[in-house]
Amino acid sequence: MSTYSVSDTAAAAAPRTAVTFSNLSGSYGVGLAASLVWLAFGLSCLYWPDVGDWSRTGSLGIGAIVIAAFILFGTFSADYLGGAGQALRKRAPWLVAFGAFVTLWEVATAKFAWLPLPFFPPPQAILEVYTDDLPKLLDSVFASIKLQLGGYIIGATVGFITGVSIGWSQKIGYWVHPVLRFIGPLPATAWLPIAFFTFPSSWSASTFLIALATGFPVTVLTWSGVASVSSAYYDVARTLGARPSFLVLKVAIPAALPHVFVGLFMGLGSSFAVLVVAEMIGVKAGLGWYLQWAQGWAAYANMYAALIVMSLLCSGAITLLFRTRDRLLVWQKGVVKW
Amino acid sequence: MVVQSAAEAITYPAVGAELDIEGVSHAFDIDGATLPVLDNVNLSIAPGEFVALLGPSGCGKSTLLRLVAGLEKPRTGALREDEVRITGPHPSRVVVFQDPTLFPWRTVWDNVALGLEAQGILKAQRHRVDAVIDLVGLSSFRNAYPHQLSGGMAQRVALARALVNDPKILVLDEPLGKLDSLTRIAMQSELVALWQRKGFTTLLVTHDVEEALVLANRVIVLSDRPARIKADIAVARPYPRHRGDPYLAELRKQILGLLGLEATW
Structure with a gap:
């Protein structure tokens, strides 16, 4: 051999x-x-x-x-x-x-x-964009991240708090539920024309729209998560001397977290769509604006370059969310590996 | 017989509380109709006693336990722990349910620590959690999550979660009902050992006549819904008891007769 x-x-x-x-x-x-x-x-x-x-x-x-x-x-x-x-x-x-x-x-x-x-530009044309147009591309990336992050954090926080409140308190649910049913299913992009002239700046209008797109799924899923917590958990905690605040913070919220993460995931997806549309229409910065600008100059290589960056950013955001979930929900069996 | 009564005396330390159920009736409203569940139940349980409640399925045994735990208020009558009226849940009366209902997002240790955490005394009392986990023999599983445990282990954790509060009354709602028969027999002996060691008053709901006779000082037989007390039977036998004991066999026959099941004997 x-x-x-x-x-x-x-x-x-x-x-x-x-x-x-x-x-x-x-x-x-x-x-x-x-x-x-x-x-x-x-x-x-x-x-x-x-x-x-x-x-x-x-x-x-x-x-x-x-x-x-x-x-x-x-x-x-x-x-x-x-x-x-x-x-x-x-x-x-x-x-x-x-x-x-x-x-x-x-x-x-x-x-x-x-x-x-x-x-259909060749790979070297796209490489050229990354080497020669880097400052503008990076500025766009930072602008997009800033807008997305601000809107998403606001939307997720408000959605989470609203979801917990209506899942926990029937009184709050009575008032919030109809509003949620009326406004929630409306695509956030439908607000675009109104938002751009009612808000003081296009940036605040876009933040509001991204928050809206994120907030609805987070609210609904947090709510259903809190509402579906088995009453046996509350019975156990109550006989052990738990007060209402303990029941909310240490029983209802942890039990609802798997649902909350589904909501956060859905909210992330729909907020990406709003981000790009808002940047294409009103905001004068970000990757959506870059795409629009490249199209105006028939700079197709720049469009592909921006799309690749955008895809990496969106995928990265979802990876980050799933990593956070895996860390927080180690107790769950058989969760999807992203 | 003198030796026997001395042994019985040892099993009544002063830790347990007295439990009085005075003229308690209860009902549920289901679709506008009123469904009576308990009908004028009177029962007095001495400190440290081990009482088993036996009755047909759906007769209202578990409802009575929920009233003792303070999770619900009776329509009429009153329940008292050491002469004090029960108005709500309190960690001195802890329930172990048929399902372990461990919190799946907490480890074994954190599940056991739940009561102390809820009362805001965990920081100073962490050693109690460790001690009670050792007591139920799960020291090597303190960092495991509930989905990693077998049914018997999960129920042991539920028992530890109750015992860490040093309850005066331990309320057991068919805690061994879903376990396999071998685990069940092993845990029955453990339960008796724990009760003898700790001296809490124990109220056990079961539909297993043999289990009631092996564990309890006193067996209360309840009627069909709405539940009334049909018989109050003292089980004057020392521990550990033997399942083949002819005295217990005779009592078993008597109880099955009360439940209308004498033909099966």
Whole structure:
């Protein structure tokens, strides 16, 4: 059996690190393939002339080759890299698929122009946006985060307190419930025209709309969470000497938290929609405004670049919410892993 | 017989409270109709006594317990703990329900600490929580969550959550009803041991005649709804009791007769 090893001494101690012909097609094979795909992508950028004029083709090619080198190094030393090595090994098939996708994208746009050109820019055009238009893009990102965070926190807080109040007190429920039924189902965007001239600034109007979009699902789900708490929990707490404040804070709210997080998740989704629309229509900052502005200049690469950033931000926000939930609700079994 | 009465005397330390149920009637309103549940129940329980309430399903046993716990007020009559009228729940009368009803978001330790926390004395009394968890034999599970426990362990936690308050009256609403028969027998002995050690007055609702006879000093047999007291039977036998004891077998036959089930014997 012909065996060659990365390191002769290590191979003797740890036989599983030895690279044999058979496991080239197994755990190492996929990593190797990923590295080759990225190398091909890099070489196609460097040595295959573009049909148009893009200044970042060379840098993109070098970047791709660096990625290929990292994958190659990571694949063959995964056993020594601990968690990072395992993570790389697990994601190797995705690295192949993604590398193939960008290569295809590159070939279909920059090399053959199969896709009509101003509308479908090649990867190097998007890279160019990130390098050359970074300050404006970052300003937009911060503006969006600021607006979203402010509105979401206000909406979630008000929604949570309202939900707990109407779930707990029938008197408050009597007054708030009809208002909630009348206003809640209305899409927050329907308020846009009114909000923009009744509020002192477009920023405060947008904050209000985002808070509204967040608040409704949070209120309804907190309310249903509090209302569905088993009365047996209250009986137990009362016989142990609990006062009403204890029943609300230590029984009703913790028991309702799984529902509250569903509401927070739904509110996050609908508030993203409001954020983008508000930025496109009224606010003169943020990623929605950037998209609108890019469209006005027919800067399609900028639009794709902004969309990618927006997607990462939204996904990141949801990841953050789910991490918080997992930490707070460790007692729950079988929650969805995001 | 002298030895036996001496043993009985040891099981009545002064920790338990006296419980008096005086002419209590209760009813529920269901869809406009009034459903009588308890009909003039009179019962006096001495401090430290272990009383079992036996009765057909749905006769109002659990309602009587809710009145003792102070979770509801009787329509007529009064309940008194050590001569003081019961007007609401109090940690001196703690209930262990048929379902453990542990709070799933709290660990075993935090569940047991619930009573002390609710009364605002947890910070100074943390050792009591540790002690009672040791008492029910769950020291290695203090950081476990309820979904990680078996049925018997969960019920032990519920018992610890009640005992940590040092109750004067322990109210047990079929606490072993949902356990498998082996766990059940083991926990019956544990319950007797705890009661003998702590000396609280115990009121147990059960529909298991054998369980009532193995555990209690006194068995109260209730009628169909609305519940009235049909019989008040003293079980003068020392602990630990044996299930095959002919004296208990005779009482069992008598009680099943009162419940209209003599044919099954």
